[in-house]
Amino acid sequence: MCKPEITRCPDGHFRRVIYGLGPYIADYMEQIVVTAIVQNWCNDLQDLYEGFNFRTREHARALAGVYSRKELWNHHGIISTITPFSDDFPRADIHELIAGDLLHQIIKGCFKEHLVDWVFAYILLEHGQTKGHEIWGQIDRRLAAVPTFPGLRPFHQGCDFKQWTGDDSKGLMKIFLPAVVDFIPPDMTRAIQYFMEFCYLVRRSIQTEDTVARITHCLERYHHYRQIFVTTGVRPDGFSSLPLQHSACHYPRHIRQFGAPNGLCSSITESKHIKAVKEPWRRSNKYKPLAQMLTTNQRTDKLAAARADFTERRMLQGTCLTEALQGFLSLALGEAEPDDSEDGPESEDQQGDGNIVEDGEDGDExxxxxxxxxxxxxxxxxxxxxxxxxxxxxxxxxxxxxxxxxxxxxxxxxxxxPEPLTDGSPxxxxxxxxxxxxxxxxxxxxxxxxxxxxxxxxxxxxxxxxxxxxxxxxxxxxxxxxxxxxxxxxxxxxxxxxxxxxxxxxxxxxxxxxxxxxxxxxxxxxxxxxxxxxxxxxxxxxxxxxxxxxxxxxxxxxxxxxxxxxxxxxxxxxxxxxxxxxxxxxxxxxxxxxxxxxxxx
Incomplete structure (x- = not known):
């Protein structure tokens, strides 16, 4: 297993995140380094430092001036060689700037890596290897039998994937509960139900005090019913060593502090990082690449602006020859310039066997x-x-x-x-x-x-x-x-x-x-x-x-x-x-x- 990293939670509590826990951990690398924590310290430190604000940079600097690097690491979870980028900002606290990550923490983490695996582990513990795999085969068939729905990922082969994507995890979450409800204890079903409610409530674009109260209630009920995984032997050591399970507790505070997350995850900024940094770097000769990367980005922006201007001027429709021929025919026949909607072959929406909708609809579901x-x-x-x-x-x-x-x-x-027919009327x-x-x-x-x-x-x-x-x-x-x-x-x-x-x-x-x-x-x-x-x-x-x-x-x-x-x-x-x-x-x-x-x- 990879070496654990010490980091600190956004609320200042400490935990240790181990990179070998799952593929989603790689998405936390930057957050771990700039914020990061010691496992199982969360509740202990909260009680130990009650009423004391140990999240300030002044406190960290004071500790660094007293203790050695090893003591800072072992006793306070501070990496003295790392300085957060916000350290020079007069009113910025890095622990207040890190928001939740719905995709990697909740969907791919708590749901896919924990709940789904725990259900499978329970079935194997309860029924044995042979019968357990037969039951899981039936669950796969139920997932494959779910009716088609727009935007729903089909599970024709069940959920036995070698490589899971975020869309796979989201799709499984939508249909998982009806497929497993008949094979697990009632409390396990309720735990999944309340966790699902929590996930969908925090994802809403509009949050009120009522929805935040419902989120808190769902978390409380989920924490109550998930004890079934302890009593059945799936998680005999409990949940204190699972950082992602703890991360859900921060979402009511995140919503009050940052507003509605509405799908926020690290992949949003990561995708921009690919376009702005990784791809320009690959185009460079790798020797002092910064100036080359900046030049590449400038030229890319200019090309995008030129394309938008040319499109608005209709310069990218057809060729010079077709434009000249259209102008010649218009003058020769004395007609107005042909309208764009009448040019070319019939569109995709006008083809087929009746599966067509009104203008403007694309071919997507x-x-x-x-x-x-x-x-x-x-x-x-x-x-x-x-x-x-x-x-x-x-x-x-x-x-x-x-x-x-x-x-x-x-x-x-x-x-x-104005009045409908009454029942029994002819x-x-x-x-x-x-x-x-x-x-x-x-x-x-x-x-x-x-x-x-x-x-x-x-x-x-x-x-x-x-x-x-x-x-x-x-x-x-x-x-x-x-x-x-x-x-x-x-x-x-x-x-x-x-x-x-x-x-x-x-x-x-x-x-x-x-x-x-x-x-x-x-x-x-x-x-x-x-x-x-x-x-x-x-x-x-x-x-x-x-x-x-x-x-x-x-x-x-x-x-x-x-x-x-x-x-x-x-x-x-x-x-x-x-x-x-x-x-x-x-x-x-x-x-x-x-x-x-x-x-x-």
Missing amino acids: DGAVEGPRVLGDVSLAKQPERTYPRTLPELGLHFGVPNLPSLVSSFLYDQTH TPPCLPVQSIKVYHSAAATFYAPSDISGIGGMRRERIRATPSWFKGPARYDCVFAENDSTVEGFRGLHAARVRTFLSFKSGGVEYPCALIQWFSPVADEPDELTGLWVVEPDFDQDNRPFYGVIHLDSILRLAHLIPVFGNAILPPDFHQSESLDAFKTYYVNKYADHHAHEIAF
Whole structure:
């Protein structure tokens, strides 16, 4: 194992960080050197120096003038040969300048390197090597069976990776709890649940005293329930020797001192360091490279500025020859200069089989978008499908929903009358409809500042309802539909699965809508163990899926449902496209992203 380094925590407490603990430790090298600490001293020194401010540079200098270098190291955790860069700043304390690192401390550290490994260790201790690996194989299959969701990393081979990235750890965190809940003790599930709540709360872009209080509460509950790892023999020596576990305790203070972390991690500055230092150094001849690096950065900045100017002047579109030919044709034909949107072959969004959304959408599953801030807006794809029937009865038979005309009739009644139909009322006659169109996708744009979003905090994702996704199995996504806007959380929402998107005209008004299958909660509260809502698909008296037609304005955004696996044994060839049809109940995954966590609690 590598030699330990003595460093000091941002709060002035002391601990020893050992570089051999995991790959994420390398990201702390600079922080360790300038701030850094002695293991297991944290609580002892807090009691020993109660009321004494031992974090000041004056105190460190006084100690350095009295003790030898070895005594400073052994008794005070001070490296006398290292001077922090902020030592000459009149009002700067290096220990007050170091903020938390969500990615490396919490996600890759506490979650992946600790909780996931501890769960695996518990399964092996409890069931033995042979049975334990069989159970972990089932967990891998459950991870692979999770339905597709934008931005969710697929785990087709489970979580057996040789090299984990930050995205892998984030993706596993989103779906880990439903996969392991049936194989671990209740207190272990609760420990993971409260840790997940802590992670998602500290990640929010807006922090209040209420959220900080909730963060503190989650930490307290997590510290209480994680004792199950001690009693089961996974961590017989406790957690005092784990710096990353201790780092979570500093986040309430970090938030009050620095504001919302909102994804802050050392990789942000590290990526800038690569562009500004590492790459220019590689381009130099390595002899007195500083002047060469500065010249490289200056020239790179000038090239970037020139490219932006040339792009604005449209000088990078086409060639000199094509520009001359366009000008000649415009003069010869007496027409205006062709518009850019009409040039060239059809764009990527105009190709394909109906998986198209409105202008401006790229080919990604989701992404940040600019625009005015709205709570939510859903729009149909740019082009309809052309292979479907054009009458409601035929369309209903095609989708296996023979009562589609009556569903549309009830929908039109609700749209044209202030009061909805009461239960048990006869279905009103269907108004004449024209121009029936079918779509395979829609675009949901919503306000989600805690996730990667554009100016104004807006984000866009596609909702799919297609019989073949990338020439493979069908994909019918789930959505959140508005139920009661006066009620917060999932109590004010419905979960539904989109069967198809429609639009038609009636009375001179065009109605964009969706044919959906309803899901209902199995209880009035979230599941006590996981903290997730559990829903089940609705069926009519003939045991057929209960469908409805709703306006697109009722849809908020995508929802992610994960099966409640229970004691089910998944076969090796089970495909994730079957998950939403093969189980009786489902978790509403509020950990799918940070916006879902804010609305599906």
